[in-house]
Amino acid sequence: MHFKTVALIGRYQDSGLDAPLRKLAATLQAAGCKVLIEADTAKNTGITEHDAASYKEIGEQADLAVVMGGDGTMLGAARQLACSHVPLIGINHGRLGFITDIPLHTANDALASVINGNFETEERVLLEGNVVRDGETLFSGVALNDVVLNRAGRGGMIDVRVELDGVFMYSQRADGLIVATPTGSTAYSLSANGPIVHPNLSAILLVPVAPQTLSNRPIVLPDSGTLSLTITALGRVESGASVHFDMQTWSDCQAGDCINVRRAKNTIRFIHPTGYSIFSTLRRKLYWNHMPQTSDEDE
Known part of the structure; x- marks a missing residue:
């Protein structure tokens, strides 16, 4: 297994975030992963059934950090974890979401696929x-x-x-x-x-x-x-x-x-499900080629 310990980080100011985070945690546990919840996320969502961890502890223990929120949440997590080289995967619980690129409704399936080894990596400066x-x-x-x-x-x-x-x-x-x-x-x-x-x-x-x-x-x-x-x-x-x-x-x-x-000196490593394309993200977010689709290759 590539990711034995996975940390969940959420934009805890959002109401109702506890339910999708708990679903992700269940998906991870079913795959055999140990789940950590970032300390402020745990405190503000009431998720107490998993170990809470500071960013320092996540950097020391986690093999992957899953960020649920908007791009601002990802920016904060990236700065905190840059020195520890923990890779990040982003789930969009915000609005535009260029770097939290996985839609919420596909998050569990996408994460399960990543845990099974179906992913691509990308370094960001x-x-x-x-x-x-x-x-x-x-x-x-x-x-x-x-x-x-x-x-x-x-x-x-x-x-x-x-x-x-x-x-x-x-x-x-x-x-x-x-x-x-x-x-x-x-x-x-x-x-x-x-x-x-x-x-x-x-x-x-x-x-x-x-x-x-x-x-x-x-x-x-x-x-x-x-x-x-x-x-x-x-x-x-x-x-x-x-x-x-x-x-x-x-x-x-x-x-x-x-x-x-x-x-x-440090970079951030992003994890994407297999098949990720920056151009697909740009087409979707910026409404490029916004016309009736002749195929479903992008969505």
């Missing part, structure tokens, strides 16, 4: 970075989707100097800048007119948010370098800026601060 002021690191974080620098509240645009490995690229005035992984190319970057990048590419996206000069366009860069975003000016005296590593936020950026972003 992460970003790591920090906020530096006068040589002092104020904040550091890891992101699976993106690192976003943006203006705070109703403040004016921010001026940013961008360098790659110390080489000047450009200065830009905009509402913000998005540094995204290929995984994050279907997140905030996509809504800012960034390109969709295949997750197997070794690339980092740099996407401006509402730039003052319309000729400032998204650019795809090699992921072997370090991007440095230096805030050279804020739009107003009272303005501020913030930086977000996925859902982790540093909200006290000032003029002169530098945000350094690079590819992280």
